[in-house]
Amino acid sequence: MPMAIREIGDNATFDASAARTPMRQRPSRPAGSPARPDVVTVTDSKTLADRLEDLLPQTQCTKCGYDGCRPYAEAVAAGAANYNQCPPGGAEGVARLARVLGKPVIPINPVNGVERARPVAFIDEQLCIGCTLCMQACPVDAIVGAPKQMHTIVKDLCTGCDLCVAPCPVDCIAMIPVTGDATGWDAWTQQQADAARLRHDRRAARLARERDAAEARAAARRHAAASPPQAAAKDETASAAAATTSAATPATAAADDPEAKKRAIIQAALERARQKKAELAVRGEGPRNTENVSADVQAQIDAAEARRRRIGIDDGQPDEARGEPSSDAPPRNDDNNNDPSS
Helix, strand or coil: CCCCCCCCCCCHHHHHHHHHCCCCCCCCCCCCCCCCCCCCCCCCHHHHHHHHHHHCCCCCCCCCCCCCHHHHHHHHHHCCCCCCCCHHHHHHHHHHHHHHHCCCCCCCCCCCCCCCECEEEEECCCCCCCCCHHHHHCCCCCEECCCCCCCEECHHHCCCCCCCCCCCCCCCEEEEECCCCCEHHHHCCHHHHHHHHHHHHHHHHHHHHHHHHHHHHHHHHHHHHHCCCCHHHHHHCHHHHHHCHHHHCCHHHHHHCHHHHHHHHHHHHHHHHHHHHHHHHHCCCCCCCCCCCCHHHHHHHHHHHHHHHHCCCCCCCCHHHHCCCCCCCCCCCCHHHHCCCC
């Protein structure tokens, strides 16, 4: 039907035409046809695990039998664990999970624990030895301190998980209830749960970074140990390598031998000591009282030299240059002790 073009906003003719045209109905989807791609049906276990994790108190206490709230949520979603294994959540927590799962509310499994008032850890500062074991056990970084220094609990961050109690070697940690008669979710808020979950995730990421860095450093050390040594290092160790059967051992095998590592460290320390002694001698600042040492001191020196020879360490000097007795001679003082002119 021809329509006249009028000014913008004048839709009277269009309205009349639309009124005479019947509205098209959306065709119904035939039975058995695939669903619309823009409609997501929540059926996979991962999405269900996310929903269940959001309902957990995030204390990360492992009382459920799993290493944290996320693994427990995944186990419940997969049907590998029951939904009544979270004592910190209490009866309210079981009811929350039951609603999502469409199951009846059941009591908490007593094997996993009982619902109780939320406790907070307390460290007896007079007994703490600074071992850092409790810091390593805390899943939310609620303990601050340093090695061989006193530790303390950040009360507002503690989730009451009890994980710091068992590792303490001096039994200086106590769990003190702080919520009175309130238990379960009545003693714990959603805001506290969200904050604890964030701290736990950040701690896990930090530990992963530290672990990767440690593995990278170890790989670098192994690579350096397997690399051919420099010419100067070969010259310094040529005499010792010729006198031992370990000279034919590959560098990688020596690097994996703890005794070889120990001998190398001691040999390097002896070399540094020799260099320092030579520098002092050039400046006229050599060690004094080396002529008239007591019998006890000389016995200690002889014992140290014997230990060095026993583990295959050579200081780079012959026995005559060191003024040492032979291995079958008894320990003696320096020859100059018997010199009348000394």
